[in-house]
Amino acid sequence: MGLGQEISEVLGSRLSYQGRKFRFVVEKLRLPKGTQAEFEYIKHPGGALCVPVTNDGKLILVRQYRFSVCDRLLEFPAGTVEPHEDPEATIRREIEEETGYRAHQWQKLGEFSLAPGYSSEMIYAFLAKDLEPLDTPPEQDVDEDIEVVTLSAEELKAAILAGEPVDSKSISSFFLAQDFL
Known part of the structure; x- marks a missing residue:
């Protein structure tokens, strides 16, 4: 569900925290334009x-x-x-x-x-x-x-x-x- 128009490739992921309603993760991504970077964000079910x-x-x-x-x-x-x-x-x-x-x-x-x-x-x-x-x-x-x-x-x-x-x-x-x- 969601927008999902351009998908990044996940090169690596580590769970930093699992809460009751969401997860805080750090992921290494290959962005749609080809560059790689590490991002920290909250994975939320919506x-x-x-x-x-x-x-x-x-x-x-x-x-x-x-x-x-x-x-x-x-x-x-x-x-x-x-x-x-x-x-x-x-x-x-x-x-x-x-x-x-x-x-x-x-x-x-x-x-x-x-x-x-x-x-x-x-x-x-x-x-x-x-x-x-x-x-x-x-x-x-x-x-x-x-x-x-x-x-x-x-x-x-x-x-x-x-x-x-x-x-x-x-x-x-x-x-x-x-x-x-």
Whole structure:
């Protein structure tokens, strides 16, 4: 999955760290133009995200504490794609776990590279509509600190432009969804 237009030849690889969700590797590559170099990067299975839209046009987001930036970020529901899992299956699960809503209408918005300078992570973005609240609110994972937030598209755009802490994958996906809001 992903862009994969020009493939580098891997001449050697060493695992530097295996984490719960990703690997940090060092690889010696022959680049498409023929030169060789060593690169350090995060090998990531990818993430799926959705822009959930209620029947009255509001957006469902989460305000989630992110330890790496020591702040709470406004984000659309998202999750890491599990091995051998389709990104749409990932986000169908994640929207329920993170927001307590189930979506009955799905549309792919696109895919994009999150941070290609140091990570292979691709984000698979979807639009989620015809939302239904679940009977029982989901229990958060032990490592999650999430508050569900409902905003209009105008309120989210104002928050982004005002520099409020909104993560980049949510900003990108918000603009991909503009024609559907």
